[in-house]
Amino acid sequence: MTGNAGTAPALVIFDCDGVLVDSEPLSLACLTAGLNRIGVPIDLETVRSRFAGTSMPSIMGHIERDYGVAAPAGFVDDVKAETLATFDRELKALNGVAGAIRALSVPVCVASSSDPVRLRHSLTLTGLLPLFSGNVFSSTQVPRGKPHPDLFLFAAERMGAAPAACLVIEDSVPGVTAAVAAGMRVVGFTGGGHWGHDPEGADLLRAGAATIFSDYSNLSKVITG
Structure with missing residues (x-):
C-alpha cells in the first residue's frame, strides 16, 4: 500500500x-529529426505521445519492431550529441x-x-x-x-x-x-x-x-x- x-x-x-x-521539447525534436533522417516516417506529436519518459534502448527497439528500421551505427550517439548541444544553447x-x-x-x-x-x-x-x-x-x-x-x-x-x-x-x-x-x-x-x-x-x-x-x-x- x-x-x-x-x-x-x-x-x-x-x-x-x-x-x-x-528538456522534453528540445530532446523530442532532436529525436524526431534524427528518426526522419534514417527513414522513419514519424512526427513530433507521435514521438511525444509514445516515447516521452522512455530510454533510448527501448525507443530504438520499438522503432525497429514497428517501422522495420534498424538504427545505423552511431545513430544513438549522434542524437545524444545533438541533444546535448541543443541543451547548451537552450535548456x-x-x-x-x-x-x-x-x-x-x-x-x-x-x-x-x-x-x-x-x-x-x-x-x-x-x-x-x-x-x-x-x-x-x-x-x-x-x-x-x-x-x-x-x-x-x-x-x-x-x-x-x-x-x-x-x-x-x-x-x-x-x-x-x-x-x-x-x-x-x-x-x-x-x-x-x-x-x-x-x-x-x-x-x-x-x-x-x-x-x-x-x-x-x-x-x-x-x-x-
Missing part, C-alpha cells in the same frame, strides 16, 4: 526531463523548482530514464545538481527502465526508504506506470513545455497519478496531499 495523503513522505523522487528541466530549469526543492524538509533524489552523462549535464547546466547531494540515479543502473519499477525501487533502496513511504513526481505515462508498479504514491507534473496541449494530464491520471499539478509554488501542498 502506498503512503497516505496528508502525511509527509520519507523520500521524494523526482524524474528529471520535463519535471526538473524543460532551462522549470520555473520555481529550485526554491521549491530547497524548501522541502524531506530527503530528495532523482530517478531518470536519461543516461548518466545527459542527466548530470542537464542538472549541472541548470544549477540543480547540488540540490540532490549526488543522489542521482539512471535507468542504466537497473535491468529494466520505465515503465518497469526497477529504477524507482533501486532509488528507494539506495536512499534507505521503504517504497510505500516514497512519493514520485513524474510527467510521463511510463514514469507514472513505473511508480505505481513500485508501490509508490505518484503525482503528475504538467508544467513542462511539452504539456501545453493538455494541462489537465488526463493520461497521467489514467495511468495512476494521485493528482496533477503544474506550478512548483504548490509543491509542499502536493507532497502532503
